[in-house]
Amino acid sequence: MIMAVSIVLYVNIFLASIFYFVHCDGTYCDKYQCEYSLFKKVIELESKLDSLEFRLEENRKESENAPRSGGSTYVRWGRTTCRGDSKEVYNGYAAGSQYRQSGGAANALCLTKSPKWGRYTSKVESGGAYIYGAEYSVYMYTDWTYLHDHDVPCVVCQVPRSDILMVPGSNICPTGYKFEYNVYLMAGHYGKSAASEYLCVDSLPEKLYGGDGDKNAKLFSFVQAKCGSLKCPPYVNGQELTCALCSR
Template sequence: MILKYFVLCILLSHVNCEDTLEKRILLSDPAYVQQQITHLQSELQVLQATVHTQTSEISSLKQQLSQPNNGGGGSTFVRWGRTDCPAYLTELVYSGYAGGSWYSHAGAAANPLCLPPDPEWLNTTIVPDGYTGQLYGAEYESVSGHTVFGSNSHNEEVPCAVCRPKSFASTVMIPARTTCYSGWTKAYGGSLASGYYAQTAASEYICMDEDDEPVVGGADRDDNGVLFYGVKAFCGSLKCPPYEQDKFIACVVCMK
């Protein structure tokens, strides 16, 4: 049978007849076939062991990230400009809308709030035109059409999410950084934001998410309220270098 194949191979001008014939002879040898099967089974066992190890490592990591911190402490942070929290690392407490005081009120509260979408009300008497604080929504702002926030974000309402790290006890917002220092894990990064420097109301610096989005179903009009602007560096009392004049400031929220 092998001789017939060899003659046929030559007649058909196969250039690799000898190699092909050698393989056919080897494949007809039961000992050679068994050797190859044993070799393949050994390689398969190695691959299975590798997959098992990697699967166990992934499962252990997911379990570690999903377990709440039981060592005391614990913290929450607001992810400004988003309605969700970083996957695996944190859990969503609630999402809602950024709000606070009117941008030009002299008695304005400085801190913005993350307002829930399902308010519950006090059983109190409403006093019209009384001595009260006032609460408004928040908007992204730009100057002459230029903004560090997302495209077409001007005058759009700002969402927010309150997040709780699952396996971290501390959080910190670091201005002028896009990465965390060694030993810390990044929750999210973006642009430092505050009120406009010449407006009356005080404001706080917050970290607006780099993938910020508008409130779904928002009014998409210039209602004002709390206004968020990008923050630029001004040299003088601010050391330059390392800072640079008129550069917008980044920010990152880190966990440990």
């Protein structure tokens, strides 16, 4: 008798396991109710997963576009884009003092394409300083005549390294430094009255669209070696100098 009762009990438990499921709160549901409930939960989880993947993708894009912390920046003269692992901060217009103005600033600037004004006057004041666009002055070079009198672009690049080194006279970086870009040394024309600085301009320079014509602006000319106090060899009289921009 006891054995018969046990068998009936086991059969009932087995049947219940097939047709009923226990909720966490101790209540029961039949098989089809629980399947429907589980199906709804799977759909909800898939929706949450899709939402999570979307947020992760948005965070990844924001991280890629966010300014890097640390590192350093440099100007890539003569180009509109950065290269390698460098990240563009902004691209703009090479600019500086006009080549005949003896009191002008010597350094060149990479001006933003999106100026924001503070207080200003509506006319050109005679007692101030001026800034002009820059143009290539390379009419004497057959391979570069397509650039002559065209305006010079520039781009500010950021790299995840803190040490930026310009190596004038060589297009190879010292041991331990990473090569950023290959360039020629350029500066203002020696016969003009305005001071200038030596800059590393990309060896494959671009020009600004619609920026041709002699506008008497800041000039970018190739730098040639002049023997005398400059040791020749290793330098060669009249030869155009290269330079390298390096980082580590």
